[in-house]
Amino acid sequence: MITMMRFIQKMSVTMMILAVVATAAAGTEISGFVQGLYGYGSDRNNPVPSELTASEVRLQMRLESYSDAAEYFGRLDFVYDDYLEPEYRMILREGYLKFSVGSNVDMKIGRQVITWGTGDLIFINDLFPKDYQSFFAGRDDQYLKSPQNAVRATFYGGPGSLDIVYTPRFAPDITPTGERFSYYNPMEGGxxxxxxxxxxxxLPDAEVANGEVAARYSKYIGTIDAALYYYRGFYKGPVGMAPDPADPATMTAFYxxxxxxxxxxxxxVLGxxxxTEGGYYDSLDDSEGDDPFIPNSSIQSLVGFERAVNQSFTANIQYQNIMITDHDRYLETLPMGMNEExxxxxxLTSRMTMLFLMETLNVSLFGFYSPSEEDFYGRMAVSYRFTDEVTMVVGANVFESADPWTKxxxxxxxxxxYMKFTYGL
Amino acid sequence: MNWKKERSEKVKSPSSDERMLPASGGRVWSIAMGVAVALMLTLAQFSPVAAEEVAAGNSAAGNSAAQENTVPDAAQLMKEAHLVMFYAADDGVAEVQMKIVNSRGKERLREFAMMRLDLEEGGKQDYYTYFRKPHDVSRMSFMVHKLPKETDNRWIYVPSVDLIKRISSDDKASSFVGSDFTYEDISGRHWTEDTHKLLKEDTYNSRKVYVVESIPLEKYKGFARKVTFIDAENKLIMKEEYYNAKGDLARIFTAERVEEHDGVLTSVFRKMENVKKKQYTTVEFSSIRYNVGMKESIFTERFLKNPPREFIK
Known part of the structure; x- marks a missing residue:
């Protein structure tokens, strides 16, 4: 009850601020949506405390304001979530200021979502945080990208453009934690x-040296978008294992x-x-490749092609390859009984999108299949738009695998x- | 032949009686939503009539279409109509409201801002569309580098995930997803891709029009035969009838209301009727401005992600 009161208080204050700002500035717009999402886990053997994967109502408010000198954008989510215990959340998804310095530099400062790279749901050089929990739960696509507090500077010039993103505090991916979704724990063997x-x-300690730096140089050559990337920070998931400082007998996950x-x-090309994209992952804490509890350096690459098959059907296909370097050394140091990579x-992935009834009915399929690990993840969604404001989506997430330790x-x-209803303005 | 526009040749706007064109019957755009909409509107956006361009076009081609008592050449007429429809002024910006009405009378509304810059008269163009409604596409922007007779380059920016996506565009001859509207209806089908024949001179809404029949040189999904009604004086396309391979009338386009903006005659209210599906779409332009001094640098990734506020409020 108290949390609810606080929530209502916070919300009403925010609404007031929004209203005041809206009337004060001429170039200001408020918009948003209300959405209900309800999901059901269909595997009876899932060791999670709730059979529901989602039961939430979300109100998103967007505020956009601009003057000649700068622009402000805010996106605030109020969520009531009771898939397990009733809970209220207020999430600042985006809140940034945007302005130009001179005629060739754009700055974007604050909480923001950043994306680059070419892959469709495969990320090599996009090392900005992803929210796989939202992704698996059927939330809108925008929630796959998790925001970060960052300073972004973009320099535009004749030879191309250069983006530099500095994120003072490391922003990790949000992966299943065992609460809403279960995961395989190799230590437990299940x-x-x-x-x-x-x-x-x-998280890495809150030190200046632990900030993330990401950079991209891009250029449009003929009809080709070309780019070079650099990142320095941490693996976005807790893929390393080390003895727990508090209890050295147990291992704990880290970044x-x-x-x-x-x-x-x-x-x-070809209609x-x-x-295509490639990246060399330099594993800074295991550069020799001799620590079996930290991933070795790797070379990752992908190719993809998309085209419209006919007027209402678009399909794409992608292939990704990851090659682990120093694999021999990895095998030498791998303890007995651990699964070897x-x-x-x-x-291989493929996306298919079909549109019917003047695009009011949208059927989309996305499949990931790894022939080397023999696992599969499929996403299906059918969405129907009743009016310009009201949309309903029915979807499913399906995992299949031969072994539990694969991706x-x-x-x-x-x-x-899951089922999702949205009313938007 | 070089169609590059001589910008200095521009002359003053037409007289008021030229622009007071009466409204006419329906043309239906059957419309796709989202990106498809973006695209088509992008291109359909301005179908303005500029008397000065007609004059410039005439003199450049050394044609006698302007002379009342000579029978004009059909191909020349179509070229002039194309330039008037798709290449008015040097650049333009407008707000667009599109209404899609299905056979049961159910309406869907789309709102967006559009910008266009001509790089070559009758040739390269850049387009930019900024979506306002509906909510799920709001703030998205869409950019096209149009290359006549080649594949266009298209990008879309989705701000909620900061994503720039390139879109394949091998659909010139096919209709947009779920719609009866083809890409080439919008971007302008180059006049050299059809053979043209002047059928007659006629009267349409009390004005003298030339009626031209066009047959594609190569088999084309969009139409087997097209009949275009071109205003004899200002070369504005007042009506188009699209016939399919069976000879049936499939779609009808009409310019419903024409206004002058910045000295350029523009059909500000248009209708595309799909005869078969018994549905139609109207497109209405407002806040129209021409020759605003748009730069080519607007049509780059920088402004795809940051809508230029001097043109798009």
Whole structure:
């Protein structure tokens, strides 16, 4: 009750601020949506405390304001979520200031969502945080990208443009923690979730040296979008294991250091669009490749092609390859009984989008399949637009795997179906 | 032939009686939403009539269409109509409201701002569309580098995820997803891709029009035969009838209201009727401005992500 009172207080204050700002500035707009999302986990053997994967109502308010000198944008989510215990949340998804310095530099400062790279749901050089929990739960696509508090500067010039993003505090991916979705725990040798298994890995210490730096140089050459990338920070997921400082007998997950150099190309070709991207993942905390509890350095690459098959059907296909370097050394140091990773990882994906009834009915399918790990993750969604304001979506997330320790096999117990209603203005 | 516009040749606006064109019957755009909408509108955006351009076009081609007592050449007429429809002034910006009405009378509304810059008269153009409504596409922007007779380059920016996506555009001959509207209806089908024949001189809404029949040189999904009604004086396309391979009338376009903005005659209210599906779409332009001094640098990734506020409020 108290949390609810606080929530209502916060919300009403925010509304007042929004209203005042809106009337004060001429170039100001308020918009948003209300959305209900209800999901059900269909695997009876899922060791999580709730059979529901989602039961939430969300109000998103957007505020946009601009003058000649600068622009402000805010996006605030109020969520009532009772998939397990009733809970209120207020999330500042975006809140940034945008302005130009001179005629060639744009600055964007604050909480923001950043995306780059060419892959479709495969990220090599995009090391900005992702929210896979929202992704698996059927929230809108925008929630896959998690915001970060950052300063972004973009320099535009004749030879191309240069983006530099500095994020003072490391922003990790949000992956299943065992609360809403279960995961495979190799230490336990099984799928875990619920009390005692809620994963809460420690972030890197709050030190200036632990900030993230990401940069991109891009240029449009002929009809080709070309780019070079650099990143220095940490793996976005807790992929390292180390003895717990408090209890050295147990291992705890952490975010190992990472540096990435990459490049990408994208161009129209053969009536469609082709893209390719590559990156060298320099595993800073295991540069020799001799620590079996930290990923070795790797070379990642992808190619993709998309085209409209006919007027209402668009399809794409992608192939990703990850090659682990120093694989021999990794095998030498791997303790007995631990699952060994192949030197080469292969992944195929495909997206299909079909539009019917003057685009009011949208059917979309996305499949990930790894022939090397023999696992599969499929996303299906059918959305119907009743009016310009009201949309309904019915969707499903399906995991299939041969082994539980693979990339998608880890989440194999989390199959779910969901329903979503949105009213937007 | 060089169609590059001589910008200095521009002359003053037409007289008022030229622009007071009466409204006429329906043309239906059957419309796609989202990106498809973006695209088509992008291109359909301005169908203005500029008397000065007609004059410039005439003199450049050395044609006698302007002379009342000579029978004009059909191909020349179509070229002039194309330039008037798709290349008015050097640049333009407008707010667009699109209404899609299905056979049961159910309406859907789209709102967006559009910008266009001509790089070559009758040739390269850049387009920019900024969506306002509906809510799920609001703040998205869409950019096209149009290259006549080649594949266009298209990008879309989705601000909620800061994503720039390139869109394949091999759909010139096919209709947009779920709509009866083809890409080439919008971006302008180059006049050299059809053979043209002047059928007759006629009267349409009390004005003298030339009626031209066009047959594609190569088999084309969009139409097998098209009949265009071109205003004899200002070369504005007043009506188009699209016939399919069976000879049936499939769609009808009409210019419903014409106004002068910045000295350029513009059909500000248009209708596309899909005869088969018994549905139609109207497009209305407002806040129209021409020759605002738009730069080519606007049509780059920088402004795709940051809508230029001097043109798009």
């Amino acid at each position: 799928y875990v979730g619920g009390e005692g298994f809620i994963m809460d890995p420690a 190992p250091g990472l540096q990435v150099f990459g490049a990408s190309l994208r161009s129209p 469609g669009v082709f893209w 192949d030197e080469m990882y292969h992944l 998608f096999g880890m989440f194999d117990r989390n199959d779910n179906v």
